[in-house]
Amino acid sequence: MLDFDGLSLSPTAFKDDAFRHTFSEYPKELEAIMAYHHGIAGLIRFKKFKYIVEQFWAVFYTPELEARLAKRFSGYVLKGSRLSICAWGGRFLKTFLRPGAVVSGFHQSAERFGLDA
Numbered sequence: 139m140l141d142f143d144g145l146s147l148s149p150t151a152f153k154d155d156a157f158r159h160t161f162s163e164y165p166k167e168l169e170a171i172m173a174y175h176h177g178i179a180g181l182i183r184f185k186k187f188k189y190i191v192e193q194f195w196a197v198f199y200t201p202e203l204e205a206r207l208a209k210r211f212s213g214y215v216l217k218g219s220r221l222s223i224c225a226w227g228g229r230f231l232k233t234f235l236r237p238g239a240v241v242s243g244f245h246q247s248a249e250r251f252g253l254d255a
Contacts, residue, residue, distance in 0.1 A: 156214040160207055165171075167194045183211065 161168055178186060187207045191199045212253055216222045 140238070152215050157183075157186075159214040160211045161190065170194065184208070188223045 154175070158168065158172060161171045164171070171194060174190065175186060184204060184240075187204060189197045191197055191203060191207075197203075
């Protein structure tokens, strides 16, 4: 029996990709930004955003700038997680499902993420 009611995936790869995407308009600083992001793994992203803006860009961190960065980051995570869940779920089901298997919650989880199950 497989239970997808509480679908949970490791967000690390999504967050790394989202950080790279969020700051991709600044290619000269991008590797240093990513090194900072990886070096401070437990810090919430808004504090990371503030530090990056103030230290790497040397500009004042405003609520408007925070909202723009958060929207860019979150949009990428949501788009990436939908694609990854779909691809991951399809591979998983093809690999591990056997005749007579019971799958609970996969369709509901797919609908929640806007996917065709």
